Amino acid sequence: xxxxxxxxxxxxxxxxxxxxxxxxxxxxxxxxxxxxxxxxxxxxxxxxxxxxxxxxxxxxxxxxxxxxxxxxxxxxxxxxxxxxxxxxxxxxxxxxxxxxxxxxxxxxxxxxxxxxxxxxxxxxxxxxxxxxxxxxxxxxxxxxxxxxxxxxxxxxxxxxxxxxxxxxxxxxxxxxxxxxxxxxxxxxxxxxxxxxxxxxxxxxxxxxxxxxxxxxxxxxxxxxxxxxxxxxxxxxxxxxxxxxxxxxxxxxxxxxxxxxxxxxxxxxxxxxxxxxxxxxxxxxxxxxxxxxxxxxxxxxxxxxxxxxxxxxxxxxxxxxxxxxxxxxxxxxxxxxxxxxxxxxxxxxxxxxxxxxxxxxxxxxxxxxxxxxxxxxxxxxxxxxxxx
Amino acid sequence: xxxxxxxxxxxxxxxxxxxxxxxxxxxxxxxxxxxxxxxxxxxxxxxxxxxxxxxxxxxxxxxxxxxxxxxxxxxxxxxxxxxxxxxxxxxxxxxxxxxxxxxxxxxxxxxxxxxxxxxxxxxxxxxxxxxxxxxxxxxxxxxxxxxxxxxxxxxxxxxxxxxxxxxxx
Numbered sequence: 001x002x003x004x005x006x007x008x009x010x011x012x013x014x015x016x017x018x019x020x021x022x023x024x025x026x027x028x029x030x031x032x033x034x035x036x037x038x039x040x041x042x043x044x045x046x047x048x049x050x051x052x053x054x055x056x057x058x059x060x061x062x063x064x065x066x067x068x069x070x071x072x073x074x075x076x077x078x079x080x081x082x083x084x085x086x087x088x089x090x091x092x093x094x095x096x097x098x099x100x101x102x103x104x105x106x107x108x109x110x111x112x113x114x115x116x117x118x119x120x121x122x123x124x125x126x127x128x129x130x131x132x133x134x135x136x137x138x139x140x141x142x143x144x145x146x147x148x149x150x151x152x153x154x155x156x157x158x159x160x161x162x163x164x165x166x167x168x169x170x171x172x173x174x175x176x177x178x179x180x181x182x183x184x185x186x187x188x189x190x191x192x193x194x195x196x197x198x199x200x201x202x203x204x205x206x207x208x209x210x211x212x213x214x215x216x217x218x219x220x221x222x223x224x225x226x227x228x229x230x231x232x233x234x235x236x237x238x239x240x241x242x243x244x245x246x247x248x249x250x251x252x253x254x255x256x257x258x259x260x261x262x263x264x265x266x267x268x269x270x271x272x273x274x275x276x277x278x279x280x281x282x283x284x285x286x287x288x289x290x291x292x293x294x295x296x297x298x299x300x301x302x303x304x305x306x307x308x309x310x311x312x313x314x315x316x317x318x319x320x321x322x323x324x325x326x327x328x329x330x331x332x333x334x335x336x337x338x339x340x341x342x343x344x345x346x347x348x349x350x351x352x353x354x355x356x357x358x359x360x361x362x363x364x365x366x367x368x369x370x371x372x373x374x375x376x377x378x379x380x381x382x383x384x385x386x387x
Numbered sequence: 388x389x390x391x392x393x394x395x396x397x398x399x400x401x402x403x404x405x406x407x408x409x410x411x412x413x414x415x416x417x418x419x420x421x422x423x424x425x426x427x428x429x430x431x432x433x434x435x436x437x438x439x440x441x442x443x444x445x446x447x448x449x450x451x452x453x454x455x456x457x458x459x460x461x462x463x464x465x466x467x468x469x470x471x472x473x474x475x476x477x478x479x480x481x482x483x484x485x486x487x488x489x490x491x492x493x494x495x496x497x498x499x500x501x502x503x504x505x506x507x508x509x510x511x512x513x514x515x516x517x518x519x520x521x522x523x524x525x526x527x528x529x530x531x532x533x534x535x536x537x538x539x540x541x542x543x544x545x546x547x548x549x550x551x552x553x554x555x556x
Contacts, residue, residue: 076413076415079415079416079419118438119438119518119519120438120439120442120519123439123442123443123446123519124442126442126446126450127442127443127445127446127449127450128445130445130446130449130450130451130454131445131449131450133450133454134422134454134457137454137457137458137461138415138419138457140461141415141457141461149461152461153458153461153462156454156455156457156458156461157458159454160451160454160455160458163450163451180519
């Protein structure tokens with residue numbers, strides 16, 4: 001294989017730029033979340049450190065780093081030590097395949113604005129997002145604390161359950177674009193002249209809802225539910241290791257948002273999209289719109305009960321994702337050339353079906369509040385949701 | 388040369404992790420070493436330009452199956468069980484050694500006889516080698532019968548689990 005030092009340098013620079021950008025989005029996002037939540041709750045929010053409280057995340061980080069690093073008695077030290085890193089690393093390296101722009105010409109060289117364009121892009125994302133759960137599960141187990149363990153067990157069941165609708169929701173856009181590469185999917189959206197959110201709105205909705213669950217964010221933040229589990233899997237963590245978990249949650253959120261932006265919202269495409277400098281800007285605008293939605297949902301919806309969480313995942317989201325996949329595949333098989341316009345119309349029908357299904361399920365569960373959840377029996381599973 | 392180095396390093400880690408799976412006392416540590424082993428295999432697939440298989444290896448084995456293993460280990464809290472009890476399958480140890488040696492002989496025989504049949508190397512891979520499209524086409528044309536047979540087998544396993552664990556409600 002011919003070895004080109006310049007290519008290597010370019011690759012390293014791109015990886016560094018993405019890494020630094022990702023880590024610097026986190027404090028901005030934390031500040032944004034606190035401000036938006038404050039707005040929703042009619043409070044002022046952080047406003048002491050720096051202009052508009054912008055330096056508050058920095059102050060928090062400094063405070064966290066100088067705290068004592070506590071290791072519980074009886075903790076499994078090696079696993080306890082590695083768990084925060086295990087939760088952080090997949091979150092960051094997922095970003096390697098997300099394109100934030102088209103090809104730039106720098107010093108006479110063509111540079112893809114993406115760390116790596118792999119032909120299995122979506123599988124790479126799914127594979128890594130399925131690893132994120134290890135950090136949480138291992139943290140919960142190694143802390144030698146019953147609340148941590150419960151948080152870890154909850155999170156593993158939750159993330160395994162929601163991975164299925166998450167992955168199935170992404171298959172619809174894959175069928176329409178005919179490729180697993182994220183760059184190719186953005187190009188397909190450009191050729192079709194329509195973002196995949198239009199022909200695949202049901203998939204988009206299922207993906208976002210599963211994304212909330214995958215990132216353990218409200219209304220699916222059961223692994224760290226304060227009222228029941230103190231702080232869930234990171235109860236015993238302090239100092240910088242807690243900061244790593246805290247950061248991993250936000251990096252995960254950015255990654256889920258970036259994937260949604262790329263696959264459903266056209267990625268870096270926008271008005272005057274052929275100006276390369278504008279492409280990362282469009283990407284960031286769409287990304288922050290989705291992140292705002294994440295925060296908005298957190299400020300609006302109460303946490304789900306665990307049996308309802310499982311019911312939503314297995315009985316609503318999974319069938320809806322399968323339905324969407326079935327319809328998309330049928331349309332693609334019958335009319336390969338005009339699949340996207342046909343799906344754009346059918347998408348309305350699918351969304352109507354989705355709304356009706358959700359309404360029926362939620363009406364049922366509110367009408368019979370007591371019969372839904374049986375008393376956990378000694379030999380039974382700790383969540384039972386027959387109704 | 389690079390491939391050889393990668394193979395030696397990854398193979399050594401994979402074998403060490405594999406031995407650790409059966410040697411360490413703590414079931415959670417065993418499961419984690421198995422994850423390490425799967426990762427080495429995935430990287431080996433990457434070295435062989437089989438990106439699709441590598442992604443599936445991580446997605447299915449490391450990401451789904453092992454998480455469920457961990458889930459079960461933690462839920463049942465079996466960590467203490469093996470420490471205290473004697474090995475319940477002591478009688479099977481001799482059998483295990485015999486079968487293990489047999490398997491080793493088999494693998495060695497295949498490796499020795501198969502090495503002669505391998506192409507001498509130096510050839511270039513086709514452009515779309517190991518791409519999802521190609522794997523999909525092969526699975527649904529040439530290997531469609533084994534593929535469907537495996538899917539039916541998995542379905543049977545699932546039905547079996549439901550039958551075995553279903554309690555009258």
